[in-house]
Amino acid sequence: MTTILKTTNLNKVYKLGGLLNRVRINALDEVNLTIERDEPVIISVVGESGSGKTTLAKVILRLVHPTSGSAIVYDKLIVGKGDKPSNVEFFNMVQPIFQNPFEAFSSHRAVDSYLADTAVNVAQLQKTEVVAAMAEALRLVGLDYQDVRGKYPNQFSGGELQRVSIARALIPRPEIIIADEPVSMIDASLRMNIINLFLSLKEEFKRSFLYITHDLATAYYISDYIAVMYRGSIVEFGDARKILADPQHPYTQLLLASIPDTRTKWERKKIALSDIEAKEFGFTGCRFCNRCPIAEEMCKVERPPAIKKEDGRDVYCHFA
Amino acid sequence: MIRLKNIQATYTTVRGKVTAVDNVNLEIPEGIILGIAGESGCGKSTLLKVIYGNIDSPLALEKGQIEYGFTDEHGTIVTSANIREHWFKGISYIPQSSMSSLNPVTRIRQQFVDYLPARADKAAVLEAVRDYIQKLDLPVEALDAYPHQLSGGMRQRIMVAMGTYFNPNIILADEPTTALDVVVQKGILLLLMDIQEEMKNTIFFVSHDMGVHFQITHKMLIMYAAKVVEFGDSKVIFSEPLHPYTKMLIESLPTIGDKHHRAGVSGRPPSLWENLVGCRFAPRCPLATELCRTTEPAFREFHPGHFVACHHAEKANQLDEVAIRA
């Protein structure tokens, strides 16, 4: 079985503030994830802002160094102590898609220059093969090379530009693509176009995805696995369908209940919203205890352990 | 009753003039939450700006008038001519991005006070503000903080507090929750609903997310390419939409528990720079016929209280699998 993704005790601590009142933010707190499969998968990491999901993506992309811990992608150690692949080898394994397509491209360069650069520097193709590779990648995302050639970022719509971004990520045929909130900046009615694309890229072209989002509905639609995060820790992790059909952690239940769907109207109960961020990161026990409907005294002091359930999921709660 | 009469708003740029809101005519009852839906660029934010009266070059109100349904101290109905005098008290605006509306170098509590006339008693006001904040379940410490010390969600909740503090007749919310995650979004939406039920104000809520509209709105307005294409009660619009675009918007949202294939709305809205003939949605519409391409459909009352601009209105709900047009 291939280890598609495995993080071991991944930690990232940020120290903010001046000399006199330093605040420690555990952006990632002992994050342990293991996914082993032989076929490509889509793993969703879901959480609010401040949950650590973007930090996790950045650590896996090697844009941020973790304070401690290690990570393995497709059987290769990419972060942590030991031999790691060089940048070029790494970029052939892992590629990103960023949240804001207009920020992801420099407004001074034509977008296809980025594709060409990837083809030459990462995929290490010959000059003669570059155009064919670009055209093929663009075709996979539903765009025509002639329509993209020579154009600047502001000549595209958000959805189109995001597709160009995906095409660029496909050129080196990476094993896994890390998509950090790829559809948050796109209109709700147009998101499914991109989401369906991810699904077809996984099924027909065998690419795995790490899909970071705060939108459970799209996560439900395409994920095989889902990891729910809150303030730097995983609270629930396992098979996506099972977790979303029967959420066991109180936070997952809260997330599910907050999705505005078009079937049932919400109950008009007040929901516990988060307090000032810095305060919550400082809790020694479970970070969710302030907002949790079933919290007790012990939750404030003791970190919840990972409880493995029969269906294979992990729930990090004292009362799982 | 709030009346929008023949509203035509344009932007003048170096390329010329483009009509961002084209001939909008509506009568909106007071005391409801009205949802305005549509893709980016359809004109919904511009419409909101025009209603607010925030009309500065390059935006211009070419034609049209608005009657706001409330009267000023002389007893005359407030219209677009004098709406600016009633900012914050009669009408307020909650923007999408709080960071560009909050003064980054003053504390939050100071920003409440800034809106008041000079002779007001600052201490008393701050006391009242503190009470109001607590009533909305916001932490009082937020008042003493600077904007950058608060998270995006917290700031937006503060913006809602500011926008509702003076109990205005009309609240305009321009995608206030779009940049936030679902839990905070739900919190803010529930808050708005509570405030509206208690104060009976009219809320105009712009969003591109139909799920949000389903949850909170009483009536809905769908816009496409600067025109209004459908208007009616939310319940009816969601169960029996008359316009194919509305149907496609509703169908494009994935739902948990529902694995049936969903497709996003394909294609792009037409460029408003071109000379548009016929129904603007025709190029993407699975029901389009020759009539649609040549003649613009009139915006008319199809059922009582339910308006639509479509030649084939009755057929929209029969679109089971929405056909995808490249």
Place this chain on the structure above:
Amino acid sequence: MTMNNRLRIGITILAIMVLGSFLLPFFNEVDPTKHGSYPKNLPAGSEHLLGTNSLGQDIFWWLVYAVRNSLILGIAVSLFTITLAGGVGLLAGYLGGIADRIIMTLTDTIIAIPVFPILIVLASLVRGQTSFLIVGGILVFFGWAWGARRVRSMALSLREREFINMAKFSGASTLDIVTKEVFPYVSAFMVVDFINAILWVINTEAALAVIGLSNIEIPTLGSIVYWALSYNAMFTGQYLWIIGPVVATVLLFLGLFLTSTGYNELYAKRRGQL
């Protein structure tokens, strides 16, 4: 590319002065610095457009050569200064960390040195015998630091932008990123900086000449003022001798300033329309 009026006027003034000062000397046989070529203190006339001065030199031709030399000095020093500032700033800003701290400490030290008192001290040691090269060197030494700081802060903020990450994942090396991603954003400011540097050089050189630090035998806008002051031109009624260079300096400044701000406006518009 529709130029705005500022740019048009600025470029026109500069064109006249540059072409004038570079081409006219070809039509002149007499060395304007030679003393006593003509009768002294002649008023303006058809033979001597601005008259002659107390040394028997034709003021007009002196001015032409002066403008030319000031411009050459200005452009040469600015090129060096900009290159140094750009290189150091981009490196410090992009690399960040320790490299940035070391480079910035050095830069800040130079910024902190009070230029004028140092120059006055040097002037008293050297007394008008310096070669132009040394003057240029001094100007470059003091001139590059501010620009480096500006470029560095731009590079620092650009480094956080998402497209830098995209470039990394497209296989770009650090040099690639600095030149292809960061530099285009910085280049517009550098053009403006270049023009402003020319202004600064001319100004400082003039000041140096007036206090005697520059080589006063070589005609520059500064040395002409030096000579006019030494011979009390204002008191002896030889107004053209001192007004001539002042007007020329002001015109040059105006031309450079208008070009600089006009270009800035134009570039901003183009980026918006692009």
